[in-house]
Amino acid sequence: AQSVTQLDSHVSVSEGTPVLLRCNYSSSYSPSLFWYVQHPNKGLQLLLKYTSAATLVKGINGFEAEFKKSETSFHLTKPSAHMSDAAEYFCVVSERNAGNNRKLIWGLGTSLAVNP
């Protein structure tokens, strides 16, 4: 079975400094991987996705993630944090369930705080 581990439950950065949110996964075959963001009291939004194309994936709001098969990682980065980036971030991997339907396995989330 596939699983995903977000290595940090909380990350705090200063505005203008780089952001790194770490994610490792386990998979028996080539996975599809996603990062979602959830701002306080708002819905979930897809930041970016990897589906076996380019290993460096660019998303919205200046975020990007690199798929590293040898390290089974899919870390999320941004060169310069903005106050509006403060939110909960979820790393997600897809798999097939017993009915051969695709479903997503969610990490526990990383809360990002951005300090002025």
Next chain:
Amino acid sequence: SAVISQKPSRDICQRGTSLTIQCQVDSQVTMMFWYRQQPGQSLTLIATANQGSEATYESGFVIDKFPISRPNLTFSTLTVSNMSPEDSSIYLCSVIRATSYEQYFGPGTRLTVT
């Protein structure tokens, strides 16, 4: 993208009652899901809503507690039955299109059981 609406957006219910949450999508989608997000936690998949047949439930969730309907490709309901305070959570409808790996989420229904 897909536009997903949920009704109600929030509700406060008494223990022992039931609440039905509706999910409407603006276009036909292949897969619809129901998730639960308890306070301060990640998302947990409840079930996959199948059109015209019984939903596929994940471990720990049963049809008697969370009956689901999906009469067509754009609409589904989730009922939380015989509610207890432990059912207080945000319930999210989610869809996947036939040609995309992207999963879209509704705004959620915030349920509080007293």
